[in-house]
Amino acid sequence: MKLRCAVIEDFQSVATTVVDWSPVTDDVEIVTFAEHLATVDEAATALDGFDIVVTLRERVPFPAELLARLPRLRLLVASGMRNSVIDFDAARRHGVEVCGTASSSTPPVELTWALLLGLARGIVPEAEALRTGGPWQSTLGADLHGRTLGLLGLGKIGGRVARVGLAFGMDVVAWSRNLTKERTDEVGVGLADSKEDLLGSSDFVSVHLALGERTRGLIGAAELARMRPTAYLINTSRAAIVDTDALLAALDAGTIAGAATDVFDVEPLPADDPVRTAPRLLATPHLGYVSRANYETYYGQAVEDIRAFLDGQPVRRLG
16 A cells, blocks of 8 residues: 655645656655645644655644654655754654755845845836836835945855845945854955944845844844834845834834845734735745745655655655
8 A cells, every 4th residue: 555645835736746756656645735734733634644744844833742643654854954843852752754855045045136126126016006007107216236235144045145235236244143254254245343233334134044042033123223214124034033013113114114025923924914014015925945946856855755765765864
């Protein structure tokens, strides 16, 4: 009898077509789920009777409570090689192997610039006005050349965002708690004296930090108040790094020129969430990792992980 594999969070219904699953289909039945599993009860009900689960990013947690309710589960494949919502200790106790895949930093870098440029030039309201017969030119675009781009974080993604900023002729500065001058010199950007200095001197602030206890709520009301009224904030990292209520208040009051975000405290975003109607906010439904090449990597390596597990030689083990 074939094993059963659930592929969850397949919102675009492309998981089984973007790559070739034939290396495992003789042994495994593939079932995809396009709907979000929002609670432990929903996940436990949907995934009951599956031996393998392929999960996308960190949207569906796998705590001990859920793992205990999936007695048949033997392999959990997560996209990426880091996952903060899987209880690895519980997985080991329940005999569940956890494996990952590679993940490219290119898509989030490109989306960061799509959001920054769209925000700076008013692309969404101008395009919508053109399509609906609205006013011909209603915004005044913000220039990039000669302006200051402040980066909170200068890791793999932040470093690549910085180089694009330099190509636009921007002055780029960066800050994080452990950032060194050697790293900023390597990228060719300035090292801000402090978070406050970066916020107060930047025309565009872009967040590229991992979420942890030291970064949760890093940008709150006091930090937003330090930003220039003509400045913009872009967050493609993790929602909890920026206090959402404080950001909405700043946008409502017009104390910053605008913001763009691809990440939210609850995903998918509830239909009545105030983020959906906030002024001066450009928001996208967590598209940072969503590209054909990345999906080919995620699902292609998921197939490899499943095949290796079936052959008794698991690869890319996590936890």
